[in-house]
Amino acid sequence: MKTLLIANRGEIARRIIRTARAMGLRTVAVYSDADADMPFVREADVAVRLGGNTPAESYLRVDALLDAARRTGADAVHPGYGFLAESSSFARACADAGVTFVGPTPEAIDAMGSKIGAKSRLRDAGVPVLPDADVTGLEGAALREAADGVGYPLLVKPSAGGGGKGMQVVGSADELEAAVGAARRLAKDAFGDDSMLLERFVERGRHVEIQILGDTHGTVTHLGERECSVQRRHQKVLEESPSVAVSPELRARMGDAAVAAGEAIAYVGAGTVEFLLAADGSEDFFFLEVNTRLQVEHPVTEEVTGVDLVREQLQIAAGAPIGAHARKPEPVGHSIEVRLYAEDPASDFLPQTGVLTRLAFPQDRPGLRVDAGVESGSEVSIYYDPMIAKVIAHAPTRAEAARTLAAALRQTHIDGLRTNRDFLVRLLEDERFLAGEIDTRFLDRDESLPLRAPLASPQEVRLAAAAAALARQAAERDAAVVQATLPSGWRNSPSQDQLVEYAHGDAVLRVTYCFRREGLDRIAVDDAPLGDVRLLSATAEAVVLEVDGVRHAFSVRRAAGLEAGPTAVTGPAGQVDLVEQERYLDPSAQDAPGSLLAPMPGSVIRVDVRVGDEVSAGTPLLVLEAMKMEHEIVAPLDGTVTELPVQVGAQVDAGSLLAAIEAPPED
Structure with a gap:
């Protein structure tokens, strides 16, 4: 094996490139048109354009992938996860082309790739199933x-x-x-x-999976468990190893069952056997499925065992036996991984698209690992999963790993898109999570709704708005061509305070302030003073305030120049996202009542009404598909459909008009 083609994208492509390069392998990236400027394309030794934007036009095209391997001299293909990672036909096509497929045999994929077939096979083998x-x-x-x-x-x-x-x-x-x-x-x-x-469906069950490795010499072993119970929409949000619910005896039983499953199909490579653990304390578990590939959450196993699973995959694919250190690993400490997504938790985790104008993780944090697929300036598109990065912490104890991870996320700078960062911090600091009281419906219950709230308290948001306004006036002062020594808010006869308004969520904050020659005279948010405030320093990018004797330092990042728009303020509470409001709004830009706008870019896959139809509030109007999810658009009020400018197959941008409902005239 000399040249490895990675038939995938984003963070997993970067992850594979990192290990392959350390092993002295030449790497080949493949990319869609939507991914042309992504980091993984630049980091590979060579890259081949597949064309198109959707997976069907690019990463799912076996012919294009094998042609890229032929043109670049690649003698091996790593499929990553998703796309063709569990496609037996792709594995066979690689073999037919004389290219090593880094994964299990086509027969093993066929045996376990189908949930239906896998359950039937393991039921016959005596493994408990639902x-x-x-x-x-x-x-x-x-x-x-x-x-x-x-x-x-x-x-x-x-x-x-x-x-x-x-x-x-x-x-x-x-x-x-x-x-x-x-x-x-x-x-x-x-x-x-x-x-x-x-x-x-088992209520309050826990999702526990076992990592296995198998080689071509007949050895199958396991590297312990991961718990992946914290999920939303049945997609994992947080994973950890080891599980607080698994005793040494249960670990041995589950490990034996996972190894038996691997041996039954002569498994080769890295795989995961997933189980559902009963919530009644009986330590009963039920087989769910086998993932015949590397898992998204593999880093937590790597962190506690010290085993590089990608290296093991590549060595096994080259015919080597499982490494001695991976046969009986000695787990050390605890590791937790969270998936940082471009999504809005306050809007039922609605995916977000657009450009990440800034993405910066804390540096030199012991025990912190970041596997990111994007960087500052990257676009999160409608065509793929909106995951920004996996952030992983490893520490001697579970509590310390959670603290390390929460602190790192608080100090991560993310501008341009809404993310689930605050939600993840609240989750990591939640008393129920820290007590291990979790299951697969943990995030679905009403008591978990407060986790979706922003981290900053109302007072912290007010302070952030004040800092944004003061940074803004410092920028104006720097840009002034006359009297540059005077603060921009200073007036010779102060009769009126300066005013800046910021939107934060659904609220609008009015910041008023006034300077005298000796400095800041007063500042208030929504006409309420912030307390005894002293401005210690202010630049266009940093503000230090002393409030009631307590010093607060803020970094401020504005979208561009002095124009109104997004402003990100990072302080002791973490990041607060604000949007500076235009002083004078164009009335024609306001949306008419009853207008339904696309919440994100997507494709219209169903239209249920026609112009002229009478509808009631809540009536489904159409379905928008974006980022592999369906979003039903419903009528906001009783009335008549007066506009419907879209049809099935139409591509729409965020903010596009989908429909308009006119309320009946009042009697």
Whole structure:
């Protein structure tokens, strides 16, 4: 093995490049048009354009990938995760082309790549599984009958693919057909396979998985467990190793079951056997599925065992046995990983798209690791998962790992997009999480809603707005061509304070201030003084305030020049995102009542109404698909559809008009 082609993108491509380069391998990146300027393309030794933007036009094209391998002399392909990582046909095509596929055999992928087939095989082998039903192609009465046999609540699961995509919990027969229909559409688009499985859903179960390694010499071993119970929409948000719920005896039992599963199919490479751990304290566990690839959360296993799983994959693919250090690793400490996403927790984790104008993680933090797919200036597009980075902490104890990770996230600078950063910090500091009281529905319950709130308190937001206003006036002073020694807010006869307004979420903060020759005279937010305030220093990028004897330092980053727009303020509470408001708004720019605007760029996949239809508040109007998710757009009020400028297949930008509803005239 001399030249490795990475058939993937983003952070996993960068991760593989890092280890391959350390092993002396030449690396080849492949990229779509949407990814042309991404870091992984630049970091590989050579890169090949696949064309197109969507996965189907690029990363799912076996012919284009093998042609790229031929043109660059690549003798091995690493599929990463997602896309073609669990495609037996891709593994066979690589073999036919004389290219080493870094992963299990096509036969093992076939045996375990289908959730339906894997469960049947391991049930026959005596591994405990949950009641289920294959409902591929079933509709109407046949579908309902199969669901009744499984029992409610149940989980709708695409048989192919992974990452929780398409999974939905169904509580009754009334929800069944809509859930299965949506899952089929997504599975067909994301995985090219709409085979569907229904599985009994276990309330308050814990998701625990075992990392396995197998080599071509017949050895299969495991490297302990990861707990991935903290999920939203059945996609993992936080992973850790070891699990607080797994005793040494249970670890041995689960490890033996995972190794037996690997041995049953002569598994080669890195894989993960996933289990559901019962919540009744019985230490009963049930097989869920086998992921025949590297997992997104593999870093936590690497951190506690010291084993480079990508290196092991590459060595095994080259015919070497599993390394001695990986056969019986001695775990040390605790590791936690969180997935930093471009999404808005306050809007039900709605994915965000756009340019990350700044992304800066704390440097030189002991025990901190960042696997990022993007950097400052990168675009998070509509075509792929909106994950920005995986941030990982390793420490002697679980509590210390959580503190280290929370502190690092607080001091991470992210400008340009809303993210789940504050949500992750609140999660890591939550008493229930720290006590280990988690399960797969932890984030779905009402008591977890406060985790979605911003980190900064109202007073901290007010201080941040004050700091933004003072940094703004410092920038104006620096730009002044006359009387540059005077602060911009100074007046010879002060009769009126200076005013700046900032939007923060749904609120607008009015900052008023006044300077005299000796410095800041007064400052207030929404006409309320902040306390006994002294301005110790102010530049366009940094402000230091003393409030009631307590010193607060802020860094301030404005979008561009002196124009109104986004302003990010980082202080003791973390980052506060503000938007400076225009002093004079154009009335024509205001949206008419009843207008429905696209919350993000996407594709219209369903339209349920026509112009002239009478609708009630909550009536589904259309469905927008973006970032592998479906978003239903509903009527905001009772009335008549007066505008519907989109049709199925239309691509829309964020803020585009989707529909307009006119309320009936008042009597």
